[in-house]
Amino acid sequence: MSQVLFIVFVLLTLGAYLATRWLFLTYRSPLLNPVFLSTVALIALLQATGLTLEDYRPAKDFMTFLLGPATVALALPLYHNRQVLTRHALPVLSGVVAGSLTTMAAALVVGRVLQLDRGVLLSLGPKSVTVPIAVEISRLNGGEASLTAAFVVATGMIGSIAGPALLTLCRVQSPVARGLALGTVSHGQGTAVALLESETAGAMGGVAMAIAAVFTALVAPYYLPLFLQ
Structure with missing residues (x-):
C-alpha cells in the first residue's frame, strides 16, 4: 500500500505542477504561480482524502532528492x-x-x-x-x-x-x-x-x-x- 501511495503522490505532484505551469504560461498572472498553486492543490487533496503529511513524506523525500540534480541542471x-x-x-x-x-x-x-x-x-x-x-x-x-x-x-x-x-x-x-x-x-x-x-x-x-x-x-x-x- 505504501508503495502504491508513493507512486500516486509522485504522479499527482508532477501532474499538479504541469497543470499549474500551463495555467501560468497561458495567462501570465502572478496569482497562478506554479509552486503556490500546486502546493495548495496537494494540501487540499490531503485534507479531502484524510491522508497525512506522513503518508506524503516518502514522495516528498524523493522529490527533494531530485533538487540536487535539478540545481546542477541549471x-x-x-x-x-x-x-x-x-x-x-x-x-x-x-x-x-x-x-x-x-x-x-x-x-x-x-x-x-x-x-x-x-x-x-x-x-x-x-x-x-x-x-x-x-x-x-x-x-x-x-x-x-x-x-x-x-x-x-x-x-x-x-x-x-x-x-x-x-x-x-x-x-x-x-x-x-x-x-x-x-x-x-x-x-x-x-x-x-x-x-x-x-x-x-x-x-x-x-x-x-x-x-x-x-x-x-x-x-x-x-x-x-x-x-x-
Whole structure:
C-alpha cells in the first residue's frame, strides 16, 4: 500500500505542477504561480482524502532528492548564456552583493521595529538564500533552524509570486536584470519562475542564487550583529 501511495503522490505532484505551469504560461498572472498553486492543490487533496503529511513524506523525500540534480541542471542554460554573463560580470556581481546586503538589512530593520526576539531576528536574517545554507548560517549564529527554513520557504513563495509583477510595474524588462533580482531575493523558487520567463533570465537567476548563497555565508557572521546591538 505504501508503495502504491508513493507512486500516486509522485504522479499527482508532477501532474499538479504541469497543470499549474500551463495555467501560468497561458495567462501570465502572478496569482497562478506554479509552486503556490500546486502546493495548495496537494494540501487540499490531503485534507479531502484524510491522508497525512506522513503518508506524503516518502514522495516528498524523493522529490527533494531530485533538487540536487535539478540545481546542477541549471548549468545548461548558464552555459548557453555564458557570453551574456561574461559581458555583464561586474554588474552581476555588484548587483547580487548589493541585493543580498539590502534584503538582509530590510528584514532585520523591520524585525527590530516589530520588536522581535533576538533569536527570531537571527533566524530571519538569511531568509533569501537556499534552505540548506540558510539553516546552517542561522544555526552557527544562534538562530533557530526550523524558523529559518519556514522564513526561506515563505520568502521564496512571496517573491516568486509578487516579484515578476513588481519588476514589470517598475518597467524592468531586461531578462538579465529580472533573473538576477528573482534569484537574489527568492533563491530557487525565484529562479524557477525566471526560467519560465526565458532561458537567459533563468540562467541569471541560477548565478544570482549561487553568488548570494556564498556571499551571505561569508558576511552574515559580521553583518547580522550590526542590526542586533
